Amino acid sequence: MTQILTNEALHKKSPQEITALLYEACYNNLELAIEEIDNKEFTNANEHLQKASDIIHRLGAGINYEAGIVADQLESIYSYMADLLVQANYTKNVELVKEVLNLLSEIMTAWNQAMKKNTDIQPKVIKQKANAYEQTSIYE
Incomplete structure (x- = not known):
């Protein structure tokens, strides 16, 4: 089932929620690609695989490298997945798509669990003050 988000609703999402939506969209495109390959609808499969590939590249571009080794490892996994998708x-090889789907599924599950467990211990007022400071210090 495709869910359409308005621009307003999308702008209200946190970066973490947008990442979760990207994972879901990628997953759906991979499933559709498998179905299209099985049905010998190679043009449609191509479109879904290209969309999935674009999402993987966007996810890779959004990695926060301040996270350390985890970010580097995630970049390697995304790169591997992108290569498999090409x-x-x-070759229109379903097994390769399934491998990407399995990897994505594990990452997506871990991401969603981390989002559920994420507790923000920094009060909102402190964040606003820090944000204000960062914005003014950049231009000084």
Whole structure:
């Protein structure tokens, strides 16, 4: 089922929620690609695999490298997945798409669990003050 978000609703999402939506969209495109390959609808499969590939690249571009080694490892996984998708699209190999789907599923599950467990211990007022400071210090 495709869920359409308005621009306003999208702007209200946190970066973490947007990442979760990207994972979900990628997952859905991979599932549709498998279905299209099985049905020998290769043009449609190509479109879904390209969309999934674009999402993987966007996820890679959004990595926060301040997270350390985890960010580097995630970048390697995204790169591997992107390479598999190119190969899968070229050969229309369902097994390669399934491998990407399995990797994505694990990352997506971990991400969603981390979002559920995330407790913000810094009060909102302190964040606003820090934000104000950062914004003014940049231009001084």
